[in-house]
Amino acid sequence: MQTKKTVSLQNSFSRLFSTFVYIFLYAPIAIVILFSFNTSRRNIIFEGFTFSWYGEMIQNSSLLQSFVNTLIVASASTAIAVVIGTLTAVAMFRYRFKVKGAIDALLYIPVVIPEIVLGISLLASFAIANVPLGRISLIIAHATFSIPFVVFTVRARLSGYDRSIEEAAMDLGANRIQVLTGITIPIIAPGIISGAILAFTLSIDDFIISFFTTGASSITFPLKIMESVRSGIRPDVYALSSIIMLITLIVVIISQLSAYKNAKKSGK
Amino acid sequence: MEKETESIKEPPSIAEEKPNPIVEIIGVDKFYDSNHVVKNLNMTIYEKEFLSILGPSGCGKTTLLRMIAGFEHQTSGTITIEGENVENKEPFERNINTVFQSYALFPHMNIYDNIAYGLRMKKVPKNEIKSRVDKALVMVRLEGFEQRYPSQLSGGQKQRVAIARAIINNPRVLLLDEPLGALDMKLRKQMQIELKSLQRKLGITFIYVTHDQEEALTMSDRIAVMNAGNVDQLGTPEEIYARPATKFIADFIGETNLFEAVAEEERGGTAYLYCEAGDLLGKSEGFDPNEIVYVSVRPEKIRCSSQAVEGFSLGGVVRENIYLGNIIKTIIMLTNGQAVRINTPVDLPVPALGSIQYIYWDIKDSVMIYTPSNDIIKQIENADFAAFAGEIKTKEAGNV
Numbered sequence: 005m006q007t008k009k010t011v012s013l014q015n016s017f018s019r020l021f022s023t024f025v026y027i028f029l030y031a032p033i034a035i036v037i038l039f040s041f042n043t044s045r046r047n048i049i050f051e052g053f054t055f056s057w058y059g060e061m062i063q064n065s066s067l068l069q070s071f072v073n074t075l076i077v078a079s080a081s082t083a084i085a086v087v088i089g090t091l092t093a094v095a096m097f098r099y100r101f102k103v104k105g106a107i108d109a110l111l112y113i114p115v116v117i118p119e120i121v122l123g124i125s126l127l128a129s130f131a132i133a134n135v136p137l138g139r140i141s142l143i144i145a146h147a148t149f150s151i152p153f154v155v156f157t158v159r160a161r162l163s164g165y166d167r168s169i170e171e172a173a174m175d176l177g178a179n180r181i182q183v184l185t186g187i188t189i190p191i192i193a194p195g196i197i198s199g200a201i202l203a204f205t206l207s208i209d210d211f212i213i214s215f216f217t218t219g220a221s222s223i224t225f226p227l228k229i230m231e232s233v234r235s236g237i238r239p240d241v242y243a244l245s246s247i248i249m250l251i252t253l254i255v256v257i258i259s260q261l262s263a264y265k266n267a268k269k270s271g272k
Numbered sequence: 273m274e275k276e277t278e279s280i281k282e283p284p285s286i287a288e289e290k291p292n293p294i295v296e297i298i299g300v301d302k303f304y305d306s307n308h309v310v311k312n313l314n315m316t317i318y319e320k321e322f323l324s325i326l327g328p329s330g331c332g333k334t335t336l337l338r339m340i341a342g343f344e345h346q347t348s349g350t351i352t353i354e355g356e357n358v359e360n361k362e363p364f365e366r367n368i369n370t371v372f373q374s375y376a377l378f379p380h381m382n383i384y385d386n387i388a389y390g391l392r393m394k395k396v397p398k399n400e401i402k403s404r405v406d407k408a409l410v411m412v413r414l415e416g417f418e419q420r421y422p423s424q425l426s427g428g429q430k431q432r433v434a435i436a437r438a439i440i441n442n443p444r445v446l447l448l449d450e451p452l453g454a455l456d457m458k459l460r461k462q463m464q465i466e467l468k469s470l471q472r473k474l475g476i477t478f479i480y481v482t483h484d485q486e487e488a489l490t491m492s493d494r495i496a497v498m499n500a501g502n503v504d505q506l507g508t509p510e511e512i513y514a515r516p517a518t519k520f521i522a523d524f525i526g527e528t529n530l531f532e533a534v535a536e537e538e539r540g541g542t543a544y545l546y547c548e549a550g551d552l553l554g555k556s557e558g559f560d561p562n563e564i565v566y567v568s569v570r571p572e573k574i575r576c577s578s579q580a581v582e583g584f585s586l587g588g589v590v591r592e593n594i595y596l597g598n599i600i601k602t603i604i605m606l607t608n609g610q611a612v613r614i615n616t617p618v619d620l621p622v623p624a625l626g627s628i629q630y631i632y633w634d635i636k637d638s639v640m641i642y643t644p645s646n647d648i649i650k651q652i653e654n655a656d657f658a659a660f661a662g663e664i665k666t667k668e669a670g671n672v
Contacts, residue, residue: 171343172376174363176390176441190380 033249040242061240070228071244077139077224078207081146085203088147089154090196094188096155097162111152122149123216130217137219145217146207153206154199161195194263201259205252291318293355294477295340295445300349302335302501309335310346311501317445317479322471324480324488327498328524333481336498337447340479341370354444364393368445369438373453375430377422383409383433384418390441408436411470428459435470445477452487464490485525489513497521519641522568529574529612530641531567535559542583542635549606550585554638566641571615573637576604576623581632588612588631590623604629 043052061067096104114122126145127137135141173187174180189196211226218224223231225248229241295317302310309332317323325333338344340351342363351358358366369390378386387408391401409415412432422430431451438446451467452460468491471478482488488495489509496506497520505517516522522530531552533545538556545552545567554567580587588604591611600622602614612631616622623629 166374166376168372168374168376169378171341171363172370172372172437173378173389174343175341175368175370176437177364177393178389179362179364182393187378191378 036242037246037249040239040246042239045239057239057243060238061243064240066223067228067240067244070223071225071248073139073222074208074225077142077146077222078204080143081150081207082200082203084143084147085150085154086196086200089151089199089203090158090192092151093155093158093162093195094192097159097165098167111155114149115152119149119210119212123213126213127216137217139218139222142214142218142222142224145213146210149210149213150203150206153202154196157199157202158192158195161192165191197259201255208248291321293317294319294353295479296350296352297336297340298350298352300336300339300346300351302332302339302344303347309501310339313349313501313503315496315503315506317477319444319477320475321493322468322478322480322491324482324492324495325498326482326485326488326495326525329483331498332501333483333498334449337370337449337479337481340445341368341447342366367443368447369441369443370447370449371431371434371438371451373450375422375434377430377433377437379422381421382418383414383420383422383425386422386433387437387440389437394441404440408440411439412436427455428463431455431463435467439470439474439476443476445479446471448478448480450482451480452482452484460487467491489525497524499524515639516568516641519566519568522566522639522641527571527613527615528568529571531569531610533565533567535561535563535565537561543640544583547586548608549610550587551583552586553583553632553635554640555635557640557642559640568639568641569633569637571601571613572599574612574614574631574633576602576614576629576631578623578627578629580630584630584632586612586631587628590625590627590629593622593625604631 038050040057041053041055042050043054043056044050096107123145126141126148130137130141130144135144169191170183170187173183178186209226210224211230214224214227215230218227225244229237232238232241293316295315297313297315297317300310300313301308311332313336325336327333335344339346340353342358342361342365353366353368378389381389384405387405388401391404396404405418406415409418412435414429414432414436417425417429417433422433425433434451448467452463455463464487467478467480471491480488480491489512492509494506494508495512496503497512498504499518499520505512505521507515512521512525516525516528519530522528531545531547531549533547533552533554536544536546538544538559541556543554543556543559543565545554545565547567552567554565559565586606588606590602591605592601592603594601594603595618598618599615600618602616602622604612604614604623606612614631
């Protein structure tokens with residue numbers, strides 16, 4: 005039996021520990037947000053509160069352009085990755101074929117390979133295939149490393165899936181397309197959505213592969229920040245970063261809420 | 273009294289008029305790679321009957337059902353439904369519905385949408401769907417469950433939804449693949465009766481796959497017993513229980529005592545046989561002398577006495593008297609070590625433990641089972657070994 009004293013000691017220790025964990029995780033983010041409101045150009049001392057960097061950010065067309073470019077690339081590569089990844093996962097779940105084991109193993113390679121190696125090999129491939137470096141090459145590159153993540157999340161969802169559900173639908177008069185759109189896709193949708201979110205975020209913050217596979221015409225947001233670091237980060241970059249964080253937070257809250265609702269609906 | 277005999281005659285709907293075949297299986301074979309799971313199978317299933325396909329796991333019964341539904345294709349042979357060859361028909365083009373072992377309800381739809389699914393696929397008007405779903409819910413006693421999701425239901429309720437979802441489409445044939453397999457004993461018994469009465473009420477053909485012989489006996493008009501890809505016997509529950517065609521069926525359906533015996537002679541409708549433990553009598557069926565037959569006698573048909581009865585000399589020691597509520601099961605060990613099981617109603621006397629008893633039965637209660645091994649023996653006896661040996665010799669000569 006533990007005494008009351010040791011229990012309360014343990015409790016206060018674990019509370020202290022988790023406080024430190026949260027400070028460690030969130031302090032850097034808080035600092036970025038804080039300095040986006042700083043009147044000083046230098047980001048060492050907080051001198052006064054201002055919104056002016058947000059105004060300047062809107063004026064900074066090359067910064068905004070890089071952000072828009074990032075969103076376009078992320079959306080396009082996510083769309084490609086979701087379609088190919090979902091079909092791959094469904095095919096690997098449904099059919100038995102000889103090279104299945106090999107394909108399974110190969111899927112992990114883009115995930116575990118150092119990004120710099122993938123970046124160089126994509127660059128070499130684009131050079132051989134005569135693809136000009138720009139937005140298109142960037143989208144292809146991002147889709148390449150996103151596909152395995154979609155396959156993994158969709159397959160995880162499929163692992164508990166009973167094939168006889170599809171047979172039941174067919175038995176009740178649904179043709180193959182109706183089965184796919186009315187039964188299979190709605191059931192695996194949570195897997196597809198989490199795969200898409202993963203692919204989208206990976207694409208947005210990718211630096212190394214983008215560095216190798218894009219041209220001067222399509223600079224992404226991480227590349228832009230990296231570029232500006234050389235001449236010292238301006239607080240308008242902080243302002244844009246804060247806005248991105250806010251958007252991310254909203255997306256996370258919405259997805260959590262809908263997951264909670266879903267769980268409630270199906271009584272789990 | 274008169275009324276009673278009438279009600280006994282009435283139910284088997286097959287007996288009334290000349291039944292119409294609804295599903296015909298003609299010479300169907302199914303291979304999985306080199307695995308022969310259904311072997312040249314022929315079967316006719318009639319309108320409005322409750323047919324069970326009974327067999328141990330791996331006998332090909334589920335494969336047969338899946339071929340009728342259209343989920344599997346036969347390697348060769350023909351299946352017709354309502355007289356039409358369904359070779360090239362997809363499952364969604366066949367006018368039959370299936371109740372799956374795992375229920376296979378759509379987890380992302382509520383009960384109403386689950387049951388309405390088939391009608392929606394057929395583009396039935398909305399208000400008609402509503403009234404038919406309501407009717408189906410009443411039929412399976414699930415009124416008020418429309419808005420629930422499958423994960424919120426118990427096993428028995430899920431089963432009822434699966435049945436409602438299938439029967440709402442008014443199929444001509446309903447296929448059921450061990451639908452009660454996942455339910456507990458008590459619920460199972462209750463559902464057996466419900467299913468049977470539902471089938472009578474709807475007047476549609478049920479093809480019911482099960483490995484549970486009691487379930488098959490309770491519900492079926494006819495039972496097809498399958499073993500290793502073949503239908504060993506097809507008949508009414510009474511026929512199958514009282515006159516099993518093979519040793520396998522005698523053993524599989526109900527409890528029985530099997531005696532491997534040799535026919536000695538036949539006289540006046542009685543076969544005189546002997547087995548390892550002694551002499552016994554059976555029904556005369558025109559056996560050849562020295563032919564091996566199996567004599568199957570149900571535990572409730574065996575009697576015992578302290579004196580040997582004429583024609584029988586099967587003596588043994590009473591090893592157990594087990595009280596089972598309505599009966600007492602007595603186990604007698606014969607001289608060759610075979611354990612014979614006897615069921616006696618509780619109100620009748622049972623032999624004392626450790627006493628020596630002789631068992632016997634009325635010959636009309638014995639079932640004589642002819643064994644295919646006799647064919648092999650006959651073939652060997654009739655074989656022309658001299659010619660065969662000559663053939664080998666000429667071959668050897670050729671090789672040298």
